Amino acid sequence: SQTIHQWPATLVQPVGSPLSLECTVEGTSNPNLYWYRQAAGRGLQLLFYSVGIGQISSEVPQNLSASRPQDRQFILSSKKLLLSDSGFYLCAWSVDDRRNTEAFFGQGTRLTVV
Amino acid sequence: GDSVTQMEGPVTLSEEAFLTINCTYTATGYPSLFWYVQYPGEGLQLLLKATKADDKGSNKGFEATYRKETTSFHLEKGSVQVSDSAVYFCALKGGSYIPTFGRGTSLIVHP
Numbered sequence: 001s002q003t004i005h006q007w008p009a010t011l012v013q014p015v016g017s018p019l020s021l022e023c024t025v026e027g028t029s030n031p032n033l034y035w036y037r038q039a040a041g042r043g044l045q046l047l048f049y050s051v052g053i054g055q056i057s058s059e060v061p062q063n064l065s066a067s068r069p070q071d072r073q074f075i076l077s078s079k080k081l082l083l084s085d086s087g088f089y090l091c092a093w094s095v096d097d098r099r100n101t102e103a104f105f106g107q108g109t110r111l112t113v114v
Numbered sequence: 115g116d117s118v119t120q121m122e123g124p125v126t127l128s129e130e131a132f133l134t135i136n137c138t139y140t141a142t143g144y145p146s147l148f149w150y151v152q153y154p155g156e157g158l159q160l161l162l163k164a165t166k167a168d169d170k171g172s173n174k175g176f177e178a179t180y181r182k183e184t185t186s187f188h189l190e191k192g193s194v195q196v197s198d199s200a201v202y203f204c205a206l207k208g209g210s211y212i213p214t215f216g217r218g219t220s221l222i223v224h225p
Contacts, residue, residue: 032211043217100146103213105157
């Protein structure tokens, strides 16, 4: 069966420090991968998605970046965190299909920038 | 572009009450529709889905019917429990690779 791992679960980082969040998927190949951010009291904001290795699409211009160095690995990074980067970050995957398939989510990372 | 609108919360109910959370959508073509649930501190889990008009998705006592004529996918449950307290997200997936989510509706069920 397919599983998704996301870590760390909780992170407290000072302003200006770098960030690296990692997500890996097991049990499937060539998944579509997504990074979302969920701010308190708000919905899900799509940050990045990827349909293949090295293929990254950005939905929101900001100081975050994403990379997909391997088929089932998706990394969210920042060189210098801002206070506004605080939030709940969710990685998700879906089968490489445009319409019918649902997204499967990791457990999320609670990031607090202080 | 695609969009999902769902009722704002929180929705506060007593145990065994009837639940409705409204969801309407805008999309080109024929999207698939989903309801996800998020328990505190966790990621989202698929609750149910429907892939074509008039389909009814159901799971754990929750139901939603894909209404193309009203572009709606309202979530219902006949008798809620305290354990149903969570945030519920309506979503669609149309002709792109990207799922589109509503803003989420918080449900609080009191004993």
